[in-house]
Amino acid sequence: DTAVSQTPKYLVTQMGNDKSIKCEQNLGHDTMYWYKQDSKKFLKIMFSYNNKELIINETVPNRFSPKSPDKAHLNLHINSLELGDSAVYFCASSQANTGWDTEAFFGQGTRLTVV
Amino acid sequence: GENVEQHPSTLSVQEGDSAVIKCTYSDSASNYFPWYKQELGKGPQLIIDIRSNVGEKKDQRIAVTLNKTAKHFSLHITETQPEDSAVYFCAASRAARSGAGSYQLTFGKGTKLSVIP
Numbered sequence: 001d002t003a004v005s006q007t008p009k010y011l012v013t014q015m016g017n018d019k020s021i022k023c024e025q026n027l028g029h030d031t032m033y034w035y036k037q038d039s040k041k042f043l044k045i046m047f048s049y050n051n052k053e054l055i056i057n058e059t060v061p062n063r064f065s066p067k068s069p070d071k072a073h074l075n076l077h078i079n080s081l082e083l084g085d086s087a088v089y090f091c092a093s094s095q096a097n098t099g100w101d102t103e104a105f106f107g108q109g110t111r112l113t114v115v
Numbered sequence: 116g117e118n119v120e121q122h123p124s125t126l127s128v129q130e131g132d133s134a135v136i137k138c139t140y141s142d143s144a145s146n147y148f149p150w151y152k153q154e155l156g157k158g159p160q161l162i163i164d165i166r167s168n169v170g171e172k173k174d175q176r177i178a179v180t181l182n183k184t185a186k187h188f189s190l191h192i193t194e195t196q197p198e199d200s201a202v203y204f205c206a207a208s209r210a211a212r213s214g215a216g217s218y219q220l221t222f223g224k225g226t227k228l229s230v231i232p
Contacts, residue, residue: 043222106158
């Protein structure tokens, strides 16, 4: 069974559209994340979320919003897509304990192409 | 915020040789330092991690060292094999704040390792 799964794997869409990427983890983790990987392979945190708080990287446009229907899911909604949003988006999860951090498991990624 | 620098950006080694990748971090409060391997078309996968109360950790052909004073940590791969070819990322984070439950990894820019048969 895949630990962290994202759908779709590829997404091609036109500028101005609204799209969502789904993420599910079956590890029982309490915290989920979204990362963006640009064309130069640079990985950058976008959001982290657990049942206590949502932490948003201040550089993320408010067109991006995470939605968590339950502890095992953290979906990414993107409004009014722009060309610069083209990237690979990774979902991740971890069991974040107070005091020490633990391994983050990543999904396979969603390659978003805005045309 | 945290800033992680990673060098080199590309590294080519002959099969059987060793590979070393180095990272520095800026936030002295960071206390968790994982290394991830990313193969083409896949998500990053943890290969080894080290916490700030440890100076060195080894797992078979892979080892990581941490120098808290200098704020740098390194990945060492010995007896490299063609299947070690991938992009390697170092990362740093601080422990979750009390009452919160999440942390964020700050990644280096990656090292593309090529192992030549």
